[in-house]
Amino acid sequence: MRALVETVSVDGMPVRLRTIAPAGRRHDALEPTVVLVHGIGMSHRSFGRSQIALAREHRTITVDLPGFGGLPGAGRRLEIPELADLVMRAVRSRGVHESILVGQSMGAQVVVEAAIRHPEEVDSVVLVGPVIDDHRRTLLQQALSLGVDGFFETARMNAVLVTDYLRSLRQYRWQLRPMMRYPMREAVGRLRVPVLVVRGHRDPIARSAWTARLAQVAERGALAELRGAHHVQEHEPGAFAELVDEFRRMQALEATR
Known part of the structure; x- marks a missing residue:
């Protein structure tokens, strides 16, 4: 599958969109579109394998936020609501008006905020390895956990992590405070x-207790666990895509009742 890569400007800031869809349907009105948002320091590459798996059935768009994935930075801190609006305005510019938002790590915060601010355009949200655990809110705790995670990631994922982090250090530093203080629960x-x-x-x-608390506090929440580490969508891309598809089908069935 070949990706259509476009960089759009939103309020003067670059947002890169990488679209993959079933053959010949990148511009079709395939709704809902699966929109994937990376975590702090990362890029679309953290969804490399899972986007391909999801694109067998859906139009998919990965988003590179300003300052990440080699894009120029904003030169300032971007709060989570601002990032949420950037994502929605960028995909809207490409004709997406109905979406399943998938966010990994800090990206989970971004898609939650996007669904709060733009509910008419969001069907559902999928939170992969969401942060920040409300019982473990210090930078030291997060840094130690990140270090431990490196032992469980694949060699490929660790290579992506290191190279993406090096490209995004300036914006990474700006984004730490908004990520740490966002009231996720x-x-x-x-x-x-x-x-x-x-x-x-x-x-x-x-961790399991934190993700369970998130699922429980949601009005219509569900929790699933797959084999893998923090970037589980890349450990088990096929199983992850099937999970998203099943969740979508269940919501469609409930809507008809």
């Missing part, structure tokens, strides 16, 4: 769309 409790929380069984960052 309270925000998930405000959602009125279905929420699927996904964690890897060896994820030391998004």
Whole structure:
């Protein structure tokens, strides 16, 4: 599958969109579109294998936020609501008006906020390895967990992590404070769309008790665990895509009742 790569400007900031869809249907009105948002320091490469798996059935778009994936930075801190609006405005510019938002790590915060601010355009959200655990809110705790996670990731994923982090150091530093202080649990409790929380069984960052609390506080929440670490969507891309598809089918069935 070949990707259509476009960089759009939103309020003067670059946002890169990488679209993959079933053959010949990149521009079709395939709804909902699966929109994937990376975590802090990362890029679309953290969804490399899972995007391909999802694109067998869906139009998919990965988003590179300003300052990440080699894009120029904003030169300032971007709060989570601002990032959420950037994502929605960028995909809207490409004709996406109905989406399943998938966010990994900090990206989970971004998609939650996007669903709160733009509920008419969001069908559901999928939170993969969501942060920040409200019982483990210090930078030291997060740094130690990140270090441990490196032992459980694949060699490929660790290579992506290191190279993406090196490209994004300046914006990474700006984004730490917004990520650390975002009230994730309270925000998930405000959602009125279905929420699927996904964690890897060896994820030391998004631990089982924390992800369970998130799923429980959601009005329509579900929790699933796959084999893998923090970037579980890349450990088990096929199983992850099937999980998203099943969640979508279940929500469609409930809507008809």
